[in-house]
Amino acid sequence: MLRDWFIFALVLLASGVLSAGTLIVLMARTLLRPTRMTDGKATWVLKRLSPGDLKLNFEDVKFQVRDEQTGKPLTISAWWIPANAGVTATRTILLIHGYADAKVGAIAWAPTLNALGWNILAIDLRAHGHSGGALSTAGYWERHDVTQVINQFRTMRGRETETFAIFGISLGAAVAVATAAMREDIDGLILESPFADYRPAVAAHGRMRGLPGGWMRDAAIRLAEWLSGADFRAVRPQDLLTKLSCPVMIVHAAADPFIPPEDAAAMAETIQARRRAGDVLWSVPEAGHVLGLAAVGPDEYRRRVATFLEVVAAAGSRSSAEAVRAG
Numbered sequence: 001m002l003r004d005w006f007i008f009a010l011v012l013l014a015s016g017v018l019s020a021g022t023l024i025v026l027m028a029r030t031l032l033r034p035t036r037m038t039d040g041k042a043t044w045v046l047k048r049l050s051p052g053d054l055k056l057n058f059e060d061v062k063f064q065v066r067d068e069q070t071g072k073p074l075t076i077s078a079w080w081i082p083a084n085a086g087v088t089a090t091r092t093i094l095l096i097h098g099y100a101d102a103k104v105g106a107i108a109w110a111p112t113l114n115a116l117g118w119n120i121l122a123i124d125l126r127a128h129g130h131s132g133g134a135l136s137t138a139g140y141w142e143r144h145d146v147t148q149v150i151n152q153f154r155t156m157r158g159r160e161t162e163t164f165a166i167f168g169i170s171l172g173a174a175v176a177v178a179t180a181a182m183r184e185d186i187d188g189l190i191l192e193s194p195f196a197d198y199r200p201a202v203a204a205h206g207r208m209r210g211l212p213g214g215w216m217r218d219a220a221i222r223l224a225e226w227l228s229g230a231d232f233r234a235v236r237p238q239d240l241l242t243k244l245s246c247p248v249m250i251v252h253a254a255a256d257p258f259i260p261p262e263d264a265a266a267m268a269e270t271i272q273a274r275r276r277a278g279d280v281l282w283s284v285p286e287a288g289h290v291l292g293l294a295a296v297g298p299d300e301y302r303r304r305v306a307t308f309l310e311v312v313a314a315a316g317s318r319s320s321a322e323a324v325r326a327g
Helices: 002-032 039-045 103-115 142-156 171-180 198-208 214-228 237-243 261-274 292-296 298-326
Strands: 059-066 073-081 091-096 119-123 163-169 188-192 248-253 280-284
Touching: 002 214, 059 142, 073 103, 073 142, 091 103, 091 142, 091 171, 103 119, 103 163, 103 292, 103 298, 119 142, 142 171, 163 171, 163 298, 171 188, 171 237, 188 298, 198 214, 198 261, 237 261, 248 261, 248 292, 261 280, 280 292, 280 298, 292 298
Parallel strands: 091 119, 091 163, 163 188, 188 248, 248 280
Antiparallel strands: 059 073, 073 119
16 A cells, blocks of 8 residues: 555656746746747737838848857848938938837837937847747847847948947847947947846746746756756846947836836836936836837837937937048
8 A cells, every 4th residue: 555655646746847847948948949920920920010001111131140149040030110211311320120029010119219310220129920940049149149140231221320329128128239239330229128038038927927936937947958058147247238238218118018127127227327418218107019119109209219319419429420530
């Protein structure tokens, strides 16, 4: 009888271990492999397929970059949205979407930026939209893709990119910071609903979905890092922001369920510690995740962004003039 109970206990233990292991693997896979924003999903959810549906002129662009994770070629899909027909604007902003989204989602901000006289290059990150790649890595490998895209595009369109800024949304904000930390030619960053650290953001998201936390969540994150060869701590926006010399604007959604309060506080402290006159920290009351624009309306949002981008444009003009003198 005792032997039967012992076998039963072992079976229960093995089943529990197997279930926990399976759940950890599934959680790690979810982190690394976001659901793609397909054309069908965009049509159903966003009611649009391209900038043309927002009455914006655009051009499809493809970039071939070297995947630093695998060493193989990787295709990055993009849209080029010029500021004004027949007029060459010298200011371009790179628009980077969030997790499980795509450039078709990010162009919700395009009319605002376009109306301010900025060209827009909207991209699909690896493992998103129409770009290649299978794994999303919190900005670790993405930063290498994006910096190659910038290099290629500035070579293609030197005149239009004399001033160059990045607008990153959620995960795209982390990618924007990580990319800017690798370069010296980014004139400004706008970060919409950024997280300070990927791990607390994952924890908050997991709680909302009813997923296990604690050691199981931590194990899933470590497994995701091992499977992708990424180090999520190496691209913490909170740390990398201190290394940037360009002005930064943070649009914080005060009612954001995905960004823990301590994360928002950490980003605020980092911005304040930078002590740069051009930096902006804007907390939008009652706004949900990436919903600052919807919360305050297009006019107020445009006014706030315009004021910041004037500083960026001025800095970009000074940098261009100094480069010409140095040349």
